[in-house]
Amino acid sequence: MKSTNHITRLLAPAYCLLLWGFGLSSLTVKADNPFENLEVKARIGYSIGGTAPIGIPATIRSIDAFRLTPSVMAGADFALPLKQGWGLMAGLHIENKGMNAEVTTKGYRMEVVKGDSKIEGLFTGHVKQDVTEWMLTLPVEATYAIGEKLTLKAGPYFSLLLHRDFSGIASDGYLRQGDPTGPRINMGTKEGEWATYDFSDDMRRLQMGVNVGADWQLHPHLGLSADLNWGLTGIFRSDFKTVEQTLFPIYGTIGAFYRF
Numbered sequence: 001m002k003s004t005n006h007i008t009r010l011l012a013p014a015y016c017l018l019l020w021g022f023g024l025s026s027l028t029v030k031a032d033n034p035f036e037n038l039e040v041k042a043r044i045g046y047s048i049g050g051t052a053p054i055g056i057p058a059t060i061r062s063i064d065a066f067r068l069t070p071s072v073m074a075g076a077d078f079a080l081p082l083k084q085g086w087g088l089m090a091g092l093h094i095e096n097k098g099m100n101a102e103v104t105t106k107g108y109r110m111e112v113v114k115g116d117s118k119i120e121g122l123f124t125g126h127v128k129q130d131v132t133e134w135m136l137t138l139p140v141e142a143t144y145a146i147g148e149k150l151t152l153k154a155g156p157y158f159s160l161l162l163h164r165d166f167s168g169i170a171s172d173g174y175l176r177q178g179d180p181t182g183p184r185i186n187m188g189t190k191e192g193e194w195a196t197y198d199f200s201d202d203m204r205r206l207q208m209g210v211n212v213g214a215d216w217q218l219h220p221h222l223g224l225s226a227d228l229n230w231g232l233t234g235i236f237r238s239d240f241k242t243v244e245q246t247l248f249p250i251y252g253t254i255g256a257f258y259r260f
Helices: 002-028
Strands: 039-052 058-067 071-080 085-112 119-148 150-177 184-187 195-198 204-218 221-229 248-259
Touching: 002 085, 039 085, 039 221, 071 119, 085 150, 119 184, 119 204, 204 248
Parallel strands: none
Antiparallel strands: 039 071, 039 248, 058 085, 071 085, 085 119, 085 195, 119 150, 150 184, 150 195, 150 204, 204 221, 221 248
């Protein structure tokens, strides 16, 4: 219940913008054809970001590597201009959010597979992490035009995951099984000596968050865009406790669009 209330509070500003936009629509859109001014924008984009907790926990001692992965987006938006610069926009995007990182941990709770055994405890050592999410995303945004070229936008988004992967390797360290005083299990640096983990089946199928961004119209048809997508639901189900911190997908997207 607390998490639901927290999400509701975070989404409140975006919903207020949308309600404001709907209110303005009654003042501007013609009654005989409410979609006369509807615009269609086809989009492509490239995203950079990661899946991370808010703040780095003490159990993660250092980030040793962070590699860009092919995170792309393509889709279409339908924009309805209203009055005094305000408008509404909704669309459907297919996108990928990926991350490849390596960190050094101390006392980080994990569940790993080593040989034929699945063990859980506190790991100290090197962790390699690969995250891939392919999804269909529905953004619903209020827009505000500043002049003829710049349009600001903000609102919630809802994503349905089509493919999900959260897996990696724990190596060059040891795991204390159960608690800090439990049996020590060493992890080497070679295949057969290290341990693996895979939490893909514990990831949510549905995600939601907020998007803020801007569209810049270069000429009557072509334009550029910049967006920040901030997930409000963690990528794992609420009953998944192996990873102690809530991990949020946070990505920035640079793109281009064609306005029909």
